[in-house]
Amino acid sequence: MSTPPSFTPDPKRRRPGSDDAHVVGEDARSGAPTPPPEAIAPQMWRISEDEADAARPLMPRTLDQPQRDSSPIFPRRSTPQPAPPSYQPASASNPPSYAPGSGRATQPAASGSGTYAPSGNGPRQVTINRSQAAPVAPPRSAAPASAPRPRRRRRHPILKTLCLFLVIVLAWGGFLLWDANTNMGRVSALSGAADTPGTTYLLAGSDSRADGAVKDGFDESERADSIMLVNVAPNGQTVALSIPRDTYAEIPGVGWDKINASYAYGGPQLLVETVEKLTGLTVDHFVQIGMGAVPDMVDAVGGVELCYDNDADDQYSGLTWTAGCHTVDGTTALQFSRMRYQDPEGDIGRTKRQRQVISKVIASAASPATLVNPAKTLRVERAGSKSFTVDEDSSVLTVASLVMALRSASSNQMMGVPPIESLNFTTSAGASAVLLRDTTAGDFFAKLRAGTLTTSDLNQVDGV
Structure with a gap:
């Protein structure tokens, strides 16, 4: 047991024992009572200042005792004290602050309340509930802070503009694709032969005189005025090969004749079969x-x-032409691509000029000046789609891939004609034709299939 802070033991004094006990006023040794002195007469202490007998002195208190409250410990029932605002009466059978125990103190019921169960043998313990001991002072109201300004949402006008522009471009491109597919002609042209490695396009220019665009003094049936084979080898090499229209070749089911006659005999499909027999390549896409x-x-x-x-x-x-470069319109460009009788190179010179016209039209159609001008783009798309006829398995995307292949071949200078042995070969029918080297140029077309051609392999004419 710890020593109270106000107690200081005096060694001269001792606690009285049983031998020192006696009745005040009696003699300790004899049985005759002796009246005690006046100074040490027994007195009755007053415990509270409210007691009526003021003659008795008030019991002194030590320093470790709290100040006595003038209010009685147990208030009278006739004068009940008002309950504090935080006080809530509990049931009379079992107050919330009291729980009978068996000598062990229970755990506090809640944080901030000192509730203890009284021991079975010890003194009664008082329960102190801090939440009910005194009313809780309301929190001091803070000065109202200014309401935060609503955060403005950041806008991205540049991003929105880019998204809108992208949507417009995609919609415009989709419309052009749909319109081109609608206006483009379809024809059954593929032979159905087994595929060969790579991708092969056959571009044929029809010289129909029915529309009056071609006026060269001939009234023959429709023939292929120009034949161009575009091959993309498995290794990526792209070659645009112009086959002279008068090339002497074997036409399946007909015999040996000029290659453009195959179109007159059997239309696009027979032309495709003749080119496949000559080159050993299967045509994947036909464009006319x-x-x-x-x-x-x-x-x-x-x-x-x-x-x-x-x-x-x-x-x-x-065609009326002065040597040099000139910007021409459509009519002059057609005359330029067809003229051959005054060209020293004959049919070879004409194929060169035809490739020049095709390259210049493609470059102008794909230029930024055309693409950023919707009206001009639509005119080019309408003019091109109405002039193209493709096989039944192809579409405008096929034409677009053909254009890209032509640009690749042109940039790599892989455009030309196969090796020619004679420009004035006389056929058995007495007609003049173009004879390829070794009749069919087998070695050349083997390199074409393998993708191993060089620029020196093109445009070779023996005896020139």
Whole structure:
């Protein structure tokens, strides 16, 4: 037991024992009572200042005792004290602060309350409930802070503009694709032969005179005025090969004749079979362009610049040309691509000029000046789609891939004709034709299939 802070033991004094006990006023040794002195007469202490007998002294208190409250410990029932605001009466059978125990103190009921169960043998313990001992002072109201300003949402006008622009471009591109597919012609042209490695396109220019676009003095049936084979080898090499229209070749089911005659005999499908027999390549996509549409395509792009180093005044094609480069319209471009009688290279020179016209039209159609102009783009798309005829398995995307292949071949200078042995070969029928080296140029087409051609393998003419 710890010593109270106010107690200091005096060694001269001792606790009285049983031998010192006696009745005040009696003699300790004899049985006759002796009246005690006046100074030490027994007195009755007053415990509270409210007691009526003021003659008795008030019991002194030690320093470790709290100040006595003037209010009685147990208030009278006749004068009940008002309950504090935080006080809530509990049931009379079992007050909330009291729980009978068996000598062990229970755990506090809640944080901040000192509730203890009284021991079975010890003194009664008082329960102190801090939540009910005194009313809780209301929290001091803080000065009202200014309401925070609503955060403005950041807007991104540049991002919104880009998204809107992207949507418009995609919608415009989708419309052009749909419109081109609608206007493009379809024809059954593929042979159905087994596929060969790589991708092969056959581009044929029809010289139909029915539309009046071609006026060269001939009334023959429709023939292939130009034949171009575009091959993308498995290794990625792209070659655009112009096959002269008068090339002497074997036509399946017909025999040996000029290769363009196959179109007159059996249309696009027989032309495809003849080219496949000559080259050993299976044609994957067939694209035909009417020569009568050349003026519309050139005019749609605003004209093209063409170059030719000789003067010409050809009565069959109608071309009148001064040596040099000139920006021409659609009609002159068609005459330029058809003229051959005043060209020293004949049919070979014509294929060169045809490739020049095709390259210039593609470059102008794909230029930024055309693509950023919706009206001009629509004119080019309408002119091109109405002039193209494709096989039943192809679409405008096929034409687009063909255009990309042509641009690749042109940039790599892989455009030309196969090796030629003679430009004036006389057939058994007495007609003049172009004879390939070794008749069919087998070695050349083997390199084409393997993708191992070089620029030196192109445009070779023996005896020139």
